[in-house]
Amino acid sequence: MSTTDYTKPELVCPAGNLPALKAAVDAGGDTVYLGFRNASNARNFEGLNFSCEEAEEGIRYAHSRNAQVFVAVNTSPGPRNAADWTSSVDMAAELGADAVIISDIALLAYAKEKHPNLRRHLSVQASAGNYEALEFYAREFGIRRAVLPRILTLDAIREICSKSSLEIEIFASGGLCVMAEGRCWLSSYVTGDSPNMHGVCSPAHAVRFEEENDRLDVKLDGMLINRFAPGEAAAYPTLCKGRFEAAGKQGHVMEAPYSLNVLEMLPEIFAAGVQGLKIEGRQRNKHYVRTVVSTWRAAVDACAGDPDGYAVQKEWMTSLAATSEGGAHTTGAYEDAWR
Amino acid sequence: MLKLKVLPQPEVFLQLLPGFLQVQVLESLLGRIFTSDRQTCLQPLSGKLFLFRTPDGEIELFMHVDRQGLHIQARADEAPDVTICGDLLALTALCLGLEDTDTLFFSRRLLLTGDTSTGLMFKNILANLDFDLRAELDQHLGRRAAGTLWRMAAQATGAVAFLDQQLAHAGIAVGEKFGLSSAEKVKALKMELCSLSEEHAALKQQLERRPRPVRSTQAA
Numbered sequence: 335m336s337t338t339d340y341t342k343p344e345l346v347c348p349a350g351n352l353p354a355l356k357a358a359v360d361a362g363g364d365t366v367y368l369g370f371r372n373a374s375n376a377r378n379f380e381g382l383n384f385s386c387e388e389a390e391e392g393i394r395y396a397h398s399r400n401a402q403v404f405v406a407v408n409t410s411p412g413p414r415n416a417a418d419w420t421s422s423v424d425m426a427a428e429l430g431a432d433a434v435i436i437s438d439i440a441l442l443a444y445a446k447e448k449h450p451n452l453r454r455h456l457s458v459q460a461s462a463g464n465y466e467a468l469e470f471y472a473r474e475f476g477i478r479r480a481v482l483p484r485i486l487t488l489d490a491i492r493e494i495c496s497k498s499s500l501e502i503e504i505f506a507s508g509g510l511c512v513m514a515e516g517r518c519w520l521s522s523y524v525t526g527d528s529p530n531m532h533g534v535c536s537p538a539h540a541v542r543f544e545e546e547n548d549r550l551d552v553k554l555d556g557m558l559i560n561r562f563a564p565g566e567a568a569a570y571p572t573l574c575k576g577r578f579e580a581a582g583k584q585g586h587v588m589e590a591p592y593s594l595n596v597l598e599m600l601p602e603i604f605a606a607g608v609q610g611l612k613i614e615g616r617q618r619n620k621h622y623v624r625t626v627v628s629t630w631r632a633a634v635d636a637c638a639g640d641p642d643g644y645a646v647q648k649e650w651m652t653s654l655a656a657t658s659e660g661g662a663h664t665t666g667a668y669e670d671a672w673r
Numbered sequence: 674m675l676k677l678k679v680l681p682q683p684e685v686f687l688q689l690l691p692g693f694l695q696v697q698v699l700e701s702l703l704g705r706i707f708t709s710d711r712q713t714c715l716q717p718l719s720g721k722l723f724l725f726r727t728p729d730g731e732i733e734l735f736m737h738v739d740r741q742g743l744h745i746q747a748r749a750d751e752a753p754d755v756t757i758c759g760d761l762l763a764l765t766a767l768c769l770g771l772e773d774t775d776t777l778f779f780s781r782r783l784l785l786t787g788d789t790s791t792g793l794m795f796k797n798i799l800a801n802l803d804f805d806l807r808a809e810l811d812q813h814l815g816r817r818a819a820g821t822l823w824r825m826a827a828q829a830t831g832a833v834a835f836l837d838q839q840l841a842h843a844g845i846a847v848g849e850k851f852g853l854s855s856a857e858k859v860k861a862l863k864m865e866l867c868s869l870s871e872e873h874a875a876l877k878q879q880l881e882r883r884p885r886p887v888r889s890t891q892a893a
Contacts, residue, residue, distance in 0.1 A: 350797070350800070351797070351800055351801040352801065352803050353770070353800065353801065353802070353803045354800070356803075379793055379797065380790050380791075380793045380794040380797060381717070381793065381794040381795075381796070381797030381798050381801065382797045538789040538790040538792075538793045539789070539790045541789040542786075542789060543784060543785060543786050543789070544786065545758070545784055545786065550781070550784070562781070565781065566781070567779055567780060567781065568778055568779050568780075568781055569779065570775075617775065618773050618775055618776075619770055619773045619774060619800040620770055620800065621770055621771060621772050621773045621776075622773035622775070622776065625773075656776070657773060657776045658779075659775070659779055660779070661779065661780075
């Protein structure tokens, strides 16, 4: 690959609070994405996210250092509570955010009508995984960028990038979901809440950790969903990463707690024309954000400087593995042979 | 006896502090973080009782939050809403944001039991504190003392990896030899370090008891 064949993608970094936003910017993030303190975004955890004042300060901090801020309003309102969602879009526009990340079509229509100059990005939660769907969103709602679901192979991503006039952003690092982003109702069967409308997979009010003789039991609304042996690495208390008995065997029947890491695929991702590399982890603190963003900054710059000579450095893998769920990495669906 | 080629670093000694001193470290840390002007951020936790404890149960410290602010106490009559369990290094890392809380949880160095909503709220309040503790320590303790403390706290976050390194330096692969887990390896090394520390203290006492050589004050 010659150096003229690629676009250097921007690093889109997570921030669950102001210190994490500053850490992301200081560590070399091109863009930070955040959410407000309500159910309008997919990380609606107690005490996480930004008040209006904190977002204002964060946007000022990022802009003064040539970084962008995207605001995620990427869940769907219920029949009677749309005000939280529309007011979040209004607030993002008033504060001067660089884009809003939206999945709900009514909210996209609202944003287009009320704030035509505010960039609209299609959230991964829209689960739009083909060129035709993206064209629909571009035509009807004027979206400028789409975050692709993590179900696509790199070949499929390459094809979408070559056909579409939209900017394409993909997940590069962090926790994975089961292959039904934006359409997963799994946790609602146990807890009554879902990531799509409440912004949480496992609402904390339903989670209990119990330890006995160094054995850790994880319960969701009283239901045992995982059990960790003494010394065994723990994972998030989500139903999809629970261990159950199926066909006479116990194990991860839906998803193993591995973290996504596409460092080794960077030259191919550059060549595909991807314009945004998203790092997952708004629920993590500034230490995680600083570590992960600085690692990715080094990798992206190395690949941009010399794509042919690019090689994954051992210390990059070590620093990502040290902070990741399950301590193990995967390239997810990107490298799989299936479609 | 395990022969160490590298001297233990400060974080090891932090863990070896007697229980009452570890409690004081934790208490002063919480007091330093939640100064009176920062206690307003704790209001969502008003009425909640937290228990910080080490896995062996040797150290227990209660933190009660009410409208007046935060109160640290050695005992409590009622059961805590949330228990945060970890060794002093993990608790220090949590309080100072030196390591990500989820990372500590994944590696089983920190566990939150009881009301998860309240625990998560506390974790995120801590993570949202935007202040320069190092600068504050410099101001209160002086740069030299603050620097030492800070180094100990920062190094604390890598303690387990450090202990594994020590084992490697010692050339004894305890885990592989005896099939021990990482946690057991750390325990084994701690016992060895305690033993070394006791030997060092005994040796020091012996040396102090020895008569000092008479120094001649006359010029040669």
